[in-house]
Amino acid sequence: MIMDSKNKRQITKNKNFAQALGHAWDGFYLIFFRERNFRIHLVAMALVIIAGLVLWVNRTTWLWLLLACFLVLSAEILNTLVEYLVDLMVGPRFDPTAKKIKDIAAGGVLFTAGTAAVIGVIVLWPYLGSLLPV
């Protein structure tokens, strides 16, 4: 087996679920603690949840809001994957195609975040009206 358990340099398939979970946790740690943009999106998601609680939105609205938030987080995770893959292939040198790939991945996050914002406005609009003094 090609594995150095002491140095955690495993390159074979996981032996069990616990081991798979450990690697998934390593990935989560990387995204959560190393990716500033991911944390910014999490703060935005927290604000959306606070808005949902304050406005006392219904179940369908919660589903839309949570779906929109998780779409943005998923896009950010894919963007991070693309960045690591490009860095792995290209290394520390400028490459015009690497730039295009990374910029497209970042553009995808922007597009998803914009769509999520539109969804948020559409589903929260009726609740915002009720806040206005009549």
Ligand SMILES: Nc1ncnc2c1ncn2[C@@H]1O[C@H](COP(=O)(O)OP(=O)(O)OP(=O)(O)O)[C@@H](O)[C@H]1O
């Ligand atoms: N090897 C490369 N060749 C050409 N351009 C690159 C390369 N690496 C990065 N870039 C450019 O720099 C930008 C930022 O790089 P990168 O995505 O790695 O940083 P980041 O701060 O993690 O970005 P993000 O804010 O999208 O998470 C890219 O969108 C791309 O335009």
